[in-house]
Amino acid sequence: MTYRKSTLSVFRLSSIFAMFVLLVTGCSGKKAVTENNPNAYKVGLVFDVGGRGDKSFNDSAYNGLEQAKQKLGIQFDYIEPSGEGADREAALRQMAADPDVKLIIGVGLLFTDDITAIAREFPDKKFACIDYNPQPGAEIPSNLSGITFEEKKGSFLVGALAALESKTGTIGFIGGMDSNIIRKFESGYIEGARYVKPEIEVITNFIGMTGSAFNDPAKGKELALGQYSRGADIIYQAAGASGMGVIEAARESNKLVICTDMDQSSLAPGRVLTSMTKAVDKAVFTTVGDAMNGKLQGGKQRVFGLDGRYTDYVWNSGNDKLIGQSVRERIESIRGDILGGKIKIQE
Known part of the structure; x- marks a missing residue:
């Protein structure tokens, strides 16, 4: 999988070490620091199948992060799962294991089961899932906000x-x-x-x-x-x-x-x-702002519908x-x- 940054980091890794990291973790990664603001709120996002450049679902989610960076001063990292996205669980776990990441967002219904399990495993982190699709009656972790649309x-x-x-x-x-x-x-x-x-x-x-x-x-x-x-x-x-x-x-x-x-x-x-x-961009932006202000609506699904033209x-x-x-x-x-x-x- 490909792992990219929204901000410029200066790290020099040998190619041998980089290959080792890829083999062990399944994805490469380095910490990012927002320019002139090392204490900025940090968000981690994992894309759906297709990744950036789909001119649709994933690109809209990315635009929401860019808006949050410009207007709210956040920094963010993102990961694009490879192939059919079978490694999405590893990507979510990598984001959750980063001590600087406060909010992890999964983009797409296929994240539902994995992000639910990892949210329970990392109760001190905040999570959100676009198109969250749990089984009827399933309990949603209190630190996870399920984002849906009409x-x-x-x-x-x-x-x-x-x-x-x-x-x-x-x-x-x-x-x-x-x-x-x-x-x-x-x-x-x-x-x-x-x-x-x-x-x-x-x-x-x-x-x-x-x-x-x-x-x-x-x-x-x-x-x-x-x-x-x-x-x-x-x-x-x-x-x-x-x-x-x-x-x-x-x-x-x-x-x-x-x-x-x-x-x-x-x-x-x-x-x-x-x-x-x-x-999706507005929903991501709103969710990031809510998480930063301690107002994330966890433990339930949040609907963005015709009202407000979401x-x-x-x-x-x-x-x-x-x-x-x-x-x-x-x-x-x-x-x-x-x-x-x-x-x-x-x-």
Whole structure:
């Protein structure tokens, strides 16, 4: 795995020693010190499969750390698990073992079991997990905050949008790892589409059953091209880095794609109808601030939802020409009905 720093450290290690550390621990690492502030609050973050550069989930988490560095004066380290992320437990443990790290964040539902166990092992540390997904009724350690979003509600909105904008009457969904959280994206999307157009046809596919499904753009592109050839003119992808393949298929097919987590319209101008955003950056920033001030909401799951637009859809200068004004007004009305309880969506 690769281990990087947000701040510059000056250490000279021999290549032999560095190789030894890699063999023993599975990841390399050095301490980092924030410039001119050695007592700065230190955060350790472990990325999900795909790591930085996915233009989606992981990059949003990293942006939250950068905001916390600039506005709150923290320092941070991060680790990118290798392959399918089987070494995430070792990465979390390495962060927790660092006496300077006060808060450890795991990015992604696949961290749930490991971060729960390590939080119990290190009761003096604070932990947070993005998309925390415990078994129903499971006890959450008091030093662990489970961060969740209203994916199903956000997906309901973009499903309605896709159905209203579809010219063929067929739309698609491509998920990454077949899991209960990604199933929320799928079910919300279908429910929203059928709320406005009961007769709409929805084609669905999942890339795989393991974490590697979030890092397979080639498979994402293959599935998307198949859906477009079957008549879908809009595909909603919730697939992490694999979604890059879906975006590429939209460009090649001259069709539309709905993206996830971050506004990805810049990746395919004119082809991204909207993005269902999860403000992972804002959630990370808020969590870091709470931890610094002794206000971390541990022992439970914290929901960042439509209220406050932590979960939302994108409408801006990047896609306003793709969405008709009447459609925009309809989606805003639906959003208001969800918040007001008129439309009930079970997450």
